[in-house]
Amino acid sequence: MVRSIDYGNLMHQAMRGLIQTVLRDVAEHGLPGAHHFFITFDTTHPDVAIADWLKARYPSEMTVVIQNWYENLEVTDDGFSITLNFGNNPEPLVIPFDAVRTFVDPSVEFGLRFESHEEEGDEDEGEEGDDAEETPVPVHDAEIVRLDQFRKP
Template identity: 65%
Template sequence: MGREIDYGNLMHSAMRGLIKTVLKDVAELGQLPGKHHFFITFDTSHPDAELADWLSDRYPEEMTVVMQHWYDNLDVGEDGFSVTLNFGDAPEPLYIPYDSIKTFVDPSVEFGLRFESAEDEQEEDAQDHAAARSDPQPEDDLTPRADAEVVSLDSFRK
């Protein structure tokens, strides 16, 4: 069997499906329930992303939008969603493809998703290797290893 299961892409697809489901529920309800609100960071250079020229000039790589108190025309599709948001009292329509989303966070319930591409991981690995070369750490049984440490989120909750 020469094929491998691509768990990374399968996980990203499932997480994007979760975002789509959440946005569909919000669109059907007509408002965000309770204190929920979303911070969505997306790649503005994505070929299918649609935003005003002045926004893409100001944010040529990525931007974070907030869906909270005021948004309009939320339309959730198969490949992305469109929404009108307020930028300094100027309503602007946006189309955000799901595969352009880099982070999706709902701080009201401490929930967040982060999507990393193979390029992001390679950059991170290169930075880690450069840091390891420039700042060697002693390796012994008493030194905790950061890459093996598991931290419970409960320790940060009040």
């Protein structure tokens, strides 16, 4: 077996590190200026913790907005926790960085998309992953970093 550098996974780690750095700064200093975030995450990830009613409403993925009202933003090496307001109901959320699918800051037209990364040799699930790649990111004229060009065929 020939060893190679897995640039796709290295890029994912670097981009998740960027999100971690940004959220740590926001936790410490608050959101600067007009910055705000749309974060879409996989609600089926085993380490995601959300209220049962949110899980029932968003069984596969959910997008949250961090903008006007949020509390208790805490960032760890593995993810972040935050309390957000859903119809005047504050709800705590725990979101691991591995569950994040998109991170967008529309105020500066910045966005990251994490494509589903299937195990090698798991060909049967490839079509489902391909469908997920065509989900639009909620931002206008942003440059989305796509990792497909770095993946092995």
